[in-house]
Amino acid sequence: MNPLQKETPPVLVIRASRGFLRLNLKDVWAYRELLYFLVWRDIKVRYKQTALGAAWAIIQPVMTMVVFSVFFGRLAKVPSDGIPYPVFAFAALLPWQLFAFSLTESSNSLVGSQNLITKVYFPRLVIPLASVLAGVVDFGIAFLVLLGLLIFYGIKPTAAVVWLPLFVLLALATALSVGLWFSALNVKYRDVRYTIPFLTQLWMFATPVAYSSTLIPQPWRAWFGLNPMAGVVEGFRWALLGKSGGPGGLLWVSVAAVLLLLTGGLFYFRRMESTFADIA
Amino acid sequence: MVQPMNDIAIRADGIGKLYKLGARVRYRTLRDTFVDVLTAPFRARRNKDSATDATRTFWALKDVSFEVKQGEVVGVIGRNGAGKSTLLKILSRITEPTEGEARIHGRVGSLLEVGTGFHPELTGRENIYLNGAILGMKRAEIQARFDDIVGFAEVAKFIDTPVKHYSSGMYMRLAFAVAAHLEPEILVIDEVLAVGDLAFQKKCLGKMREVARTGRTVLFVSHNMTAIRNLCSRVVWLQHGKVNRVGRVADVIGDYLKSSSDSVTRLEWPNFAEAPGDEQVRLHRVSVGASDSERVGVVTVATPLTVEVSYWNNTADVTLNVCIEVYSLEEMCLFCSFDSPRVRPKGLIRSTCELPGNFLNDSTYQFRVLIVRDAGTIILKHEGVTIEVHDGERSVPYYGKWTGALRPALNWSTEVLSETQEMENVTADF
Numbered sequence: 001m002n003p004l005q006k007e008t009p010p011v012l013v014i015r016a017s018r019g020f021l022r023l024n025l026k027d028v029w030a031y032r033e034l035l036y037f038l039v040w041r042d043i044k045v046r047y048k049q050t051a052l053g054a055a056w057a058i059i060q061p062v063m064t065m066v067v068f069s070v071f072f073g074r075l076a077k078v079p080s081d082g083i084p085y086p087v088f089a090f091a092a093l094l095p096w097q098l099f100a101f102s103l104t105e106s107s108n109s110l111v112g113s114q115n116l117i118t119k120v121y122f123p124r125l126v127i128p129l130a131s132v133l134a135g136v137v138d139f140g141i142a143f144l145v146l147l148g149l150l151i152f153y154g155i156k157p158t159a160a161v162v163w164l165p166l167f168v169l170l171a172l173a174t175a176l177s178v179g180l181w182f183s184a185l186n187v188k189y190r191d192v193r194y195t196i197p198f199l200t201q202l203w204m205f206a207t208p209v210a211y212s213s214t215l216i217p218q219p220w221r222a223w224f225g226l227n228p229m230a231g232v233v234e235g236f237r238w239a240l241l242g243k244s245g246g247p248g249g250l251l252w253v254s255v256a257a258v259l260l261l262l263t264g265g266l267f268y269f270r271r272m273e274s275t276f277a278d279i280a
Numbered sequence: 281m282v283q284p285m286n287d288i289a290i291r292a293d294g295i296g297k298l299y300k301l302g303a304r305v306r307y308r309t310l311r312d313t314f315v316d317v318l319t320a321p322f323r324a325r326r327n328k329d330s331a332t333d334a335t336r337t338f339w340a341l342k343d344v345s346f347e348v349k350q351g352e353v354v355g356v357i358g359r360n361g362a363g364k365s366t367l368l369k370i371l372s373r374i375t376e377p378t379e380g381e382a383r384i385h386g387r388v389g390s391l392l393e394v395g396t397g398f399h400p401e402l403t404g405r406e407n408i409y410l411n412g413a414i415l416g417m418k419r420a421e422i423q424a425r426f427d428d429i430v431g432f433a434e435v436a437k438f439i440d441t442p443v444k445h446y447s448s449g450m451y452m453r454l455a456f457a458v459a460a461h462l463e464p465e466i467l468v469i470d471e472v473l474a475v476g477d478l479a480f481q482k483k484c485l486g487k488m489r490e491v492a493r494t495g496r497t498v499l500f501v502s503h504n505m506t507a508i509r510n511l512c513s514r515v516v517w518l519q520h521g522k523v524n525r526v527g528r529v530a531d532v533i534g535d536y537l538k539s540s541s542d543s544v545t546r547l548e549w550p551n552f553a554e555a556p557g558d559e560q561v562r563l564h565r566v567s568v569g570a571s572d573s574e575r576v577g578v579v580t581v582a583t584p585l586t587v588e589v590s591y592w593n594n595t596a597d598v599t600l601n602v603c604i605e606v607y608s609l610e611e612m613c614l615f616c617s618f619d620s621p622r623v624r625p626k627g628l629i630r631s632t633c634e635l636p637g638n639f640l641n642d643s644t645y646q647f648r649v650l651i652v653r654d655a656g657t658i659i660l661k662h663e664g665v666t667i668e669v670h671d672g673e674r675s676v677p678y679y680g681k682w683t684g685a686l687r688p689a690l691n692w693s694t695e696v697l698s699e700t701q702e703m704e705n706v707t708a709d710f
Contacts, residue, residue, distance in 0.1 A: 010385075010387075011383055011384070011385050012373075012383070012384040012385075012388070013381055013382070013383055013384075014370060014371070014373060014376070014377065014381060014382040015376070015377060015380070015382075016379060017376060033413050033418060033419050034413045034414060034416075036413075037410050037413040037414075038410075038413075040410075041399060041402065041406075041410055044401075044402065044406070045399060045402065048401040049401070115396060115397065116396060116397050117374070118369075118374065119374065119392045119393045119396045120372075120374065120390065120392070120414055120415065120416075121372050121373035121374050121390065122414070122416070274376040277369065277374045277375040278299070278375055
């Protein structure tokens with residue numbers, strides 16, 4: 001007897017999807033190895049044929065920090081909650097650059113994977129997800145520099161540091177939620193590609209990277225959390241630099257905003273998924 | 281006898297796929313959508329009968345139903361644009377059908393291209409893992425078959441070299457090798473045999489036969505009837521997005537080959553007044569076909585062809601000659617040929633041209649007609665006729681698409697200059 005016929009194989013029904021679509025996250029889980037290989041490919045390929053290699057992961061945030069320290073810290077004398085300005089800025093730049101990079105990569109990910117989308121089936125969610133996750137390695141490298149800065153300035157993290165991974169997760173979730181919308185829109189409207197550099201730039205100024213959220217008057221401060229990256233950045237400073245008080249209400253607003261955006265993004269992406277191969 | 285359900289591997293039931301014309305041609309920008317929205321009311325008024333809606337969409341597939349049993353190897357044939365690739369894309373879940381449904385019993389692996397997702401910067405080893413994962417293999421599966429894949433591709437020496445340094449032959453071999461070791465229950469393949477050199481071709485075909493023998497179900501699209509004949513037991517013939525016939529290979533292929541509906545091999549205008557041209561010259565007849573007019577059946581690459589151009593010359597004693605330009609499907613002029621310019625009397629004139637057998641490839645050719653005055657002025661230009669040339673018997677066991685616009689049989693001679701066992705210290709001295 002043929003071993004292939006021993007058990008009744010699963011039946012797959014192919015038909016037009018209509019109405020309310022389930023997210024099928026189980027399907028994504030089944031393709032976790034592909035996710036792993038795509039992340040691995042992105043990391044592996046990123047600094048191929050560059051002279052400086054992974055040093056780029058350090059150069060970018062460090063140079064930005066230096067410029068910020070000179071212009072905002074020294075010249076404009078932006079208050080930094082009693083923390084040395086370079087550390088203050090760097091602790092915010094790290095999650096910011098993780099976010100900005102992951103957002104840019106994931107938004108362009110579907111368009112950049114046309115050759116896969118039109119030739120092979122797999123849950124398309126794997127593509128933007130892989131792009132978001134691949135940003136973590138650069139973040140990890142730059143994080144070593146932050147540790148060095150902490151030692152240099154003699155700052156000892158408090159017990160709040162255990163929350164740090166959660167803030168990294170929140171930054172990734174924010175990048176993914178926006179990336180889902182943008183990557184799906186980008187397949188149809190290539191305008192998205194030109195919007196992203198501009199948007200990330202504006203978004204950075206709306207996020208307390210170069211300044212502190214304490215500049216915002218109190219009754220409005222929690223609403224500042226509608227920008228989820230404000231919650232991430234403030235959370236980072238709180239967890240690492242032992243900034244007193246913690247992000248408080250602002251953080252919860254951020255978490256709620258991300259959850260809303262992410263759920264919407266997942267459903268939108270799922271809805272558009274079936275058209276990607278036809279219009280990519 | 282009623283077949284039990286689990287005997288069926290693929291059941292397609294009324295599958296249709298509607299495409300919007302132009303949707304694939306160019307991506308949209310937001311501006312286009314704005315323009316569409318703004319002009320929509322005016323457009324609606326202009327075309328009340330919504331005829332434009334029907335012309336801007338087309339059914340790539342319509343009412344496609346068929347069944348494939350477990351362990352069967354079924355070929356899908358049809359001309360370009362018949363919907364073969366769309367069907368495969370639907371069955372491999374790359375795109376959704378607009379209507380109808382397909383039921384698939386078992387794990388599907390689809391191979392619409394070899395080397396999907398290969399990254400030039402990664403090494404052969406890395407690409408095997410990446411490509412394997414993309415094709416749906418588990419890491420453990422890839423690991424278990426790794427040595428087989430490398431052995432099959434014959435690239436062991438370069439396995440840790442980035443594939444951008446591979447020759448195109450090595451690249452294709454590696455790509456096919458990964459695909460060939462994909463072992464799903466149902467395999468959907470699009471014309472991927474056409475890779476590599478002759479020896480590798482043979483190996484691929486052997487591998488395909490092996491796959492078919494292990495009881496796997498295979499759906500195989502090809503233009504190549506020789507390969508279809510060799511591999512498949514049944515075929516589905518698609519025509520203009522519909523199933524024209526399903527049946528045993530021997531029954532369907534003959535009819536398929538004879539139906540050269542795409543080619544117009546003969547045009548004739550009986551009246552001077554209505555024929556294309558002007559008052560100087562007008563065409564009477566243009567035709568292309570097998571030189572042996574007794575011959576019935578299919579024109580193959582081996583068939584000698586005759587092109588005939590008859591025209592009325594309305595000016596006495598003018599120097600004329602006929603020129604034919606042969607175009608490929610890609611609108612590329614392959615060559616042109618003309619008869620000698622001579623002084624022609626007023627009247628009906630016929631020029632014929634012989635094309636030897638074993639000269640054209642298996643493709644569709646267009647023969648455009650020019651009539652030239654005084655060996656330099658084109659006085660008539662016509663789209664002419666087209667003919668589809670089919671593949672014939674081949675003298676070599678190679679079933680891939682024969683590359684090139686033409687397939688001339690040329691004279692070759694090969695001789696052994698010296699026979700040596702050790703190659704180390706050999707110099708070529710005579």
